[in-house]
Amino acid sequence: MTVVVERAGALDDGLREEGFRAGIKLLCVVRALLKKIRRRVMVGDSVLVSGIDWTDKRGMIEDVLQRRSETSDPPVANVDLLLVLFSLDRPRLDPVILNRFLVEAESTGIPLAVVLNKADLVTQEMKDSWEKRLTEWGYKPYICSVETGMGLHDMAPLLEDKTSVVFGPSGVGKSSLINFLRGRSCLPPDDIQALDEVDDEVIRVNEVSYRTGSGRHTTRHVSLLHLPFRGAMLADTPGFSYPNLSMVTSNSLASLFPEVRARLEKSEFSCGFADCQHISEPDCVVGGDWERYPYYVSLWNEVHKREEHEKAVFGTKQENDMRFKVRESGVKQAEPMLELKKHRRTSRRQVRQMVDSDVREQRDEQRELDELENADAAV
The missing domain is CATH 1.10.40 (Ribonucleotide Reductase Protein R1; domain 1)
Structure with missing residues (x-):
């Protein structure tokens, strides 16, 4: 797991002599206690790192600071804006699927903006129709085209000083949009490598299937990228077709x-x-x-x-397996609770979260092993 240093030197006298180390990337493992209390480290988290080896650029994540917001699918922390991205054509905009994505986005409590891409493929009448329709739904859509650049410059003020997440189905042009916003070209998949954590690479793009009208998954995992706007960061996330609405209740x-x-x-x-x-x-x-x-x-x-x-x-009984204490420094820290009695039932929401967490934790551990192996091979 890659961590970018934001502040350094307060706890290390040696750093005061060597200067500020902000921006350095560290390859980190996660402390076992965090895994025990199911404190998952997400993209966008602010973390405390200890045992830093500045030569090999490695360390260990000791704690995760309190989040101001988070999304579960895709898993990103401290998000300020959700960009719900759809295409007007190829694949054609489906109101049923769009409605589902909007409800999922609304359930996070994070401000959102609707972006309709591929405006160059449809008539002005269709663009006007969807703009009017979404306005009646309560949203002001940004209608744009990555191919021609139409409408994209209007999005810069929207993204400044925010961490944003691109949220939408596959094939609508997420990777192409991010490349455009970062001032890079959209190259075909055979010409470049997929973006990992390296900020100066171009994100791979794929074509939409003419037979099915749907897209292929280009992005495989979540990456946090810098944008050339003031304080703007953007999370590139894998596309998916059907939000599960797991956090939505009939009352909400x-x-x-x-x-x-x-x-x-x-x-x-x-x-x-x-x-x-x-x-x-x-x-x-x-x-x-x-x-x-x-x-x-x-x-x-x-x-x-x-x-x-x-x-x-x-059943209906809800339980938790951790408690929170506020330390002298004012940081809220999680601690494991005693094991639950066997006759008590775990809440249904916690069961869903535990299953999702276990799957994601296995993926993260495998990815950490791959990164460590690649780093050792490079040395």
């Missing part, structure tokens, strides 16, 4: 639709029931005369069905 779903929020704010009255789900209940002030209402009902039924299944399988 309505709040993830800007149309519902707007109607509740404008209404002089409240719904007839305090727990109104806005699905045909009497005296509901939201109603069903808005375009995405059928999508909302469909998602509510899906989430409710999942909750009923999980309740039957796992």
